[in-house]
Amino acid sequence: MTQTTLSRMRAAVLRSPGRIEMRDMPVPRPAPGDVLIQVHAVGVCGSDAHYYREGRIGEFVVEAPLILGHEAGGVIVAVGDGVPEERVGQRVSIEPQRPDPDSAESRSGHYNLCPHMRFFGTPPVDGAFCEYVTIGAAFAHPVPASVSDEAAALCEPLSVGIAAVRKAGVEGGSRVLVAGAGPIGVLVAQVSRAYGATEIVVSDPDPERRKIALWFGATAVIDPATDVPDTVDAFVDASGAPAAVTAGIEAVRPAGRVVLVGSGSPVMTLPVQRIQNRELVLTGVFRYAGTWPAAIALVSTGRVDLDAMVTARYPLERAAEALESDRRPGSLKTIVEVAEK
Numbered sequence: 513m514t515q516t517t518l519s520r521m522r523a524a525v526l527r528s529p530g531r532i533e534m535r536d537m538p539v540p541r542p543a544p545g546d547v548l549i550q551v552h553a554v555g556v557c558g559s560d561a562h563y564y565r566e567g568r569i570g571e572f573v574v575e576a577p578l579i580l581g582h583e584a585g586g587v588i589v590a591v592g593d594g595v596p597e598e599r600v601g602q603r604v605s606i607e608p609q610r611p612d613p614d615s616a617e618s619r620s621g622h623y624n625l626c627p628h629m630r631f632f633g634t635p636p637v638d639g640a641f642c643e644y645v646t647i648g649a650a651f652a653h654p655v656p657a658s659v660s661d662e663a664a665a666l667c668e669p670l671s672v673g674i675a676a677v678r679k680a681g682v683e684g685g686s687r688v689l690v691a692g693a694g695p696i697g698v699l700v701a702q703v704s705r706a707y708g709a710t711e712i713v714v715s716d717p718d719p720e721r722r723k724i725a726l727w728f729g730a731t732a733v734i735d736p737a738t739d740v741p742d743t744v745d746a747f748v749d750a751s752g753a754p755a756a757v758t759a760g761i762e763a764v765r766p767a768g769r770v771v772l773v774g775s776g777s778p779v780m781t782l783p784v785q786r787i788q789n790r791e792l793v794l795t796g797v798f799r800y801a802g803t804w805p806a807a808i809a810l811v812s813t814g815r816v817d818l819d820a821m822v823t824a825r826y827p828l829e830r831a832a833e834a835l836e837s838d839r840r841p842g843s844l845k846t847i848v849e850v851a852e853k
Contacts, residue, residue, distance in 0.1 A: 585664025752776020
């Protein structure tokens with residue numbers, strides 16, 4: 513392991529719902545095959561806000577103090593045994609997963625579905641609202657100078673968008689309907705455009721968010737309360753709203769695809785006969801696998817604009833405010849700036 517004089521770090525720790533406490537903690541040591549990363553920027557995800565407010569998401573329950581944050585970028589400052597020292601100094605985007613490489617899911621390439629996954633900011637695994645983290649070297653993806661620290665962090669939600677668009681089978685000339693103009697919906701729209709879709713319709717009840725969707729690549733927007741979408745090749749739900757899912761399924765052409773990304777009601781009533789009679793392919797998205805090379809390429813070539821999505825920035829000491837910022841009108845993506853400037 514490369515030597516480092518680092519010993520202590522600042523961390524924003526979730527003590528209980530609605531309570532973040534700043535702590536002085538030991539800097540983690542990189543295990544064999546790991547790298548130690550100084551965190552520069554962390555995006556705030558809706559799941560982070562949910563843990564902060566509710567203390568749980570479904571079966572994942574915060575039962576002990578937890579560091580949130582899984583959308584992160586930074587610079588490698590030390591490496592564990594077996595990792596080339598030349599990696600020290602690399603700017604990286606963190607893929608915040610630790611799958612078991614020997615699980616059947618990992619061996620088949622679906623490592624995101626590994627039952628033994630340890631994922632940043634998901635109980636009981638600490639995340640990146642702190643100054644230093646470790647991750648497997650293969651999950652620290654180098655980024656070029658043209659990619660900002662904030663964009664490096666936001667390659668994580670971009671990867672969700674890429675996974676969704678791949679599952680939707682989007683290609684040149686595709687017609688795509690996206691429900692929800694939050695961060696993931698906006699990213700799905702951007703990625704769909706980059707993948708060659710010629711019609712990208714975004715549905716959202718909020719007129720301000722519909723304007724944002726148009727700015728980021730939607731060719732049209734609709735209000736689900738009053739508008740019925742035209743027929744599309746693929747539907748991606750980024751809302752989690754049962755009514756939106758049903759309306760989206762109704763709009764998909766025979767043999768089209770339906771991809772569920774949004775986290776909402778755990779149980780929904782679906783138009784099963786429509787799914788059967790049209791032979792629709794319906795699937796979900798759970799995180800991502802093998803998406804970072806595409807994410808970095810899309811950002812570095814300007815095909816996807818992540819920097820423009822940032823609507824607020826907070827220092828680490830104001831992490832609690834950052835976690836509440838999604839409630840402000842016009843909020844799209846908030847960044848916690850960890851590295852002191």
